[in-house]
Amino acid sequence: MAKKQKAKDKSDLKDESIEIETHMDGENSSEEDLDLSIEENSEILDAAEKIKDLEEALLRSRAELDNAFKRNTADIEKAHKYGVERLLHELLPVVDNLEHALNNFSKDSTKEDKEGVELTLKSFESALDKFGIRPIYPINEQFDPIKHEAVMTSKDPKKENNEIENIFQRGWELHERVVRPARVSVIKN
Secondary structure, three states, X not given: OHHHHHHHHHHHHHHHHHHHHXXXXXXXXXXXXXXXXXXHHHHHHHHHHHHHHHHXXXXXXHHHHHHHHHHHHHHHHXXXXXXXXXXXXXXXXXXXXXXXXXXXXXXXXXXXHHHXXXXXXXXXXXXXHHOOEEEEOOOOOEOOOOOEEEEEXXXXXXXXXXXXXXXXXXXXXXXXXXXXXXEEEEEOO
């Protein structure tokens, strides 16, 4: 629509300049008429420049609005995707405590008690998995400073440098974002 208006304005300008030239070619033209036509022509040119400036401003504001809409959409998607991160920080110690309980059962505890804690931990982990929360359990992997936190180093000639030897605490990630790195010991020969 703006292009049509712009084309119409240009054709109007051409028509008026033809009228001015015709008027100037006539024998009855006076200096007053010449001054008026120059003033009218400059006013028309000023109006055309203002129209051009306004069209550019309109295009810029539309682009800014589109960019703002895209940013807001991306922010909303991130909020939906990572909204449970704070809850996860609160629940991870519960998972850790269940793991510690499994590893530290006394000899006097019954098989049913241990199975109950195992089932509780498994159901807890499956509930976390439904929300895109996955454990980082890097046995025999190379050390990655984004996913792992080196708590200690040790020597083992049978293994490569920077290989993870032992895991002290599992890490967790939420949709490829590391929420808590795994605490590990790393081989340094």
